[in-house]
Amino acid sequence: MAMRDSASCIFCRIARGEIPADIVHEAERLIAFRDVSPQAPEHILLIPKEHVPSVDHLTDPDAVLAGELLIAARDIARRLGVSDSGYRLVTNIGPDGGQSVGHLHLHLLAGRSLSWPPG
Numbered sequence: 001m002a003m004r005d006s007a008s009c010i011f012c013r014i015a016r017g018e019i020p021a022d023i024v025h026e027a028e029r030l031i032a033f034r035d036v037s038p039q040a041p042e043h044i045l046l047i048p049k050e051h052v053p054s055v056d057h058l059t060d061p062d063a064v065l066a067g068e069l070l071i072a073a074r075d076i077a078r079r080l081g082v083s084d085s086g087y088r089l090v091t092n093i094g095p096d097g098g099q100s101v102g103h104l105h106l107h108l109l110a111g112r113s114l115s116w117p118p119g
Ligand code: AMP
Pocket: 010, 021, 034, 035, 036, 037, 038, 045, 091, 092, 098, 099, 100, 101, 102
């Protein structure tokens, strides 16, 4: 399958190294970097390097990629030392989900007690 890509997408540009980011983890098919506007003491974004607009755009063959994102989040949480204190993984989808960047990303939030339900 051809590499999914978007020339103008800001997260594709981070994945290509065209714009700087505070990268905390990189693997063959994904990258993780610090959110530029952190909402918790630890706020990491995990993205597939390929341009997938949101979870709603995942295809069945993306199941492994989706799993890789979760496993990477687990590993990053362990490395940050927040596995025991806890953390939250969030992915916003579309306008009602509050998605502002149209490239699938997991938010990993940690380092403080997070309220529920979300606003
Ligand atoms: P969402 O609203 O779920 O689409 O989340 C997008 C996130 O991307 C927000 O938390 C932004 O602060 C973050 N963000 C946007 N641009 C950048 C950037 N260049 N580097 C790091 N994080 C970014």
